Amino acid sequence: DGGITQSPKYLFRKEGQNVTLSCEQNLNHDAMYWYRQDPGQGLRLIYYSQIVNDFQKGDIAEGYSVSREKKESFPLTVTSAQKNPTAFYLCASSIGLAGRTDTQYFGPGTRLTVL
Amino acid sequence: AQKVTQAQTEISVVEKEDVTLDCVYETRDTTYYLFWYKQPPSGELVFLIRRNSFDEQNEISGRYSWNFQKSTSSFNFTITASQVVDSAVYFCALSEAWGSNYQLIWGAGTKLIIKP
Numbered sequence: 001d002g003g004i005t006q007s008p009k010y011l012f013r014k015e016g017q018n019v020t021l022s023c024e025q026n027l028n029h030d031a032m033y034w035y036r037q038d039p040g041q042g043l044r045l046i047y048y049s050q051i052v053n054d055f056q057k058g059d060i061a062e063g064y065s066v067s068r069e070k071k072e073s074f075p076l077t078v079t080s081a082q083k084n085p086t087a088f089y090l091c092a093s094s095i096g097l098a099g100r101t102d103t104q105y106f107g108p109g110t111r112l113t114v115l
Numbered sequence: 116a117q118k119v120t121q122a123q124t125e126i127s128v129v130e131k132e133d134v135t136l137d138c139v140y141e142t143r144d145t146t147y148y149l150f151w152y153k154q155p156p157s158g159e160l161v162f163l164i165r166r167n168s169f170d171e172q173n174e175i176s177g178r179y180s181w182n183f184q185k186s187t188s189s190f191n192f193t194i195t196a197s198q199v200v201d202s203a204v205y206f207c208a209l210s211e212a213w214g215s216n217y218q219l220i221w222g223a224g225t226k227l228i229i230k231p
Contacts, residue, residue: 040223040224041223041224042206042221042222042223042224043160043206043219043221044221045218045219048218058218088158090158090159090160092160101147101148101165101210103150103162103165104162104219105162106152106159106160106161106162107159108157108158108159109158109159111158
C-alpha cells in the first residue's frame with residue numbers, strides 16, 4: 001500500500017538534546033513538507049522540499065534542520081536551539097509539479113515531548 | 116494578506132443532526148485552491164476535498180457537501196445526518212503562491228463533537 005510513514009509515534013527528549021524525526025513516502029511524490037501543530041492550533045510550516053537535494057524554510061524554521069538526500073525520505077531534526085519543541089509534528093507529501101497546487105497527503109504524525 | 120478564518124472553535128451536536136462548518140478566506144489571487152481536511156483523534160490529517168476558484172459548483176459526496184461562494188469568500192462544509200465517527204477537528208486551507216510554488220494557509224480548525 002502506498003503511503004507516508006512517520007516514526008516514532010511518540011518521542012521523549014531531554015532538554016539540550018537533538019532528535020531526528022523520520023518521514024518516508026512510497027507515493028513517488030517529489031514534494032515533501034514538515035508541519036508543527038500545537039494544541040488547539042492549526043498547522044505551521046517548518047520546511048518543505050520540492051525536489052531531492054533542495055529544501056526551503058517555512059514560517060517557523062528556526063531551531064529545525066532537514067535533509068533531502070532521497071526522494072522517499074525527508075527527516076527533520078529538532079535541535080537544542082528550538083526553544084519550545086513539545087508539539088505534534090506532521091509530515092506530508094504531494095506530487096510536486098511546480099506552478100500548481102497539489103493535494104498534500106499526511107503521515108500519522110510524531111508527538112514530541114521535552115522532559 | 117491571505118488568510119483563512121474558521122470562526123467556530125467547537126461545535127457539539129447530537130447524532131443524526133445536520134451540521135455546517137464555516138470557512139471564510141481572504142486572497143488577492145484570482146486563481147486559488149481551497150481544501151478541507153479531517154483530523155480524527157488519532158492525529159493523521161485526512162484529505163476530504165480540493166476545489167479551484169473557477170469551479171463554483173457545489174459538491175456532494177455521500178453525507179458530505181460543500182458550498183463554495185466566491186461572492187462571500189466562503190467554502191462551507193455540511194455533514195448531513197451526523198454520526199459519532201464524524202467527531203474530529205476539521206481544517207480548511209487556502210493555497211498561496213510562493214514564487215513558482217504554492218503553499219497552504221491553514222485555518223485554526225473546528226472541533227466537531229457528535230454525541231450519541
